[in-house]
Amino acid sequence: MTPSASRLSAVVFDWAGTILDFGSCAPMGAFVRLFEKFGIALTIDEARGPMGMAKWDHIHALGQLPRIAAQWQQRYGKPLTSADVDHLYEVFTPMNAAVVADFAAFIPGAVQVVDALRARGLKIGSTTGYNRPIMDIVTPIAAAGGYVPDNLVCAGDLAAGRPSPLMMYRTFADLGVWPPSGVVKVDDTGVGIEEGLHAGTWTVGLAVSGNAVGLPLAQWQALSTERQDALRQAATEKLLASGAHYVIDSVADLLPVIDAIEARLANGEVP
16 A cells, blocks of 8 residues: 655654754764874864764765875875774774763753654654764663654664665665655754755754754853854755755754645645
């Protein structure tokens, strides 16, 4: 029996910067310290660039930045290789795991929105750029706070991570949902938006709570309205450029968007 294409069946969330860790801050210091350990100076802004990718891919992308590649060449007398990235990744995972629990507070409104979606009969999926060892620390913390999605697909589980759609395809299978037009992907990164688009879903970008602004909640709240507006606009433009169908500040603002998507589906529209 073909499921109705005129209503939603699931919402798939990213983790850091989307459900928890306002500002997606946990990995940032770890990336900077990782490269510092190998004698390479990396800035926080540089570290944020590939956010959303699997962490091996993220490290590889950082190593391709001209400034970083030049430092590596000068220090080690050769370009960064895949074997070097393997070694960096092995060092990075415990460094990130050591701090991730300190950045596991929920984004305000996240649990309430998820509960409201469940009350509508929607399934809750999840994909992440974190690997299993890191999520083994995060998921019990989230569960204790009331967030237990119906599945979890981690970076490294499949042959390719974001921006490929493979983690979304696994999520469709885990949740038993199709067609993709009945699914919404919610993410704070460009590659996370592309992951949803490549899988054929609706996409909602999160401008303020995630990587695009990159500030912890208290720092965001301390900014002037003018500065907030400027950062929000820049982040929104980035996510729209990645193809997001909608961009909102945080997951707390999601329910009206779900209503709008339901209305578009009922009207015969697809992503």
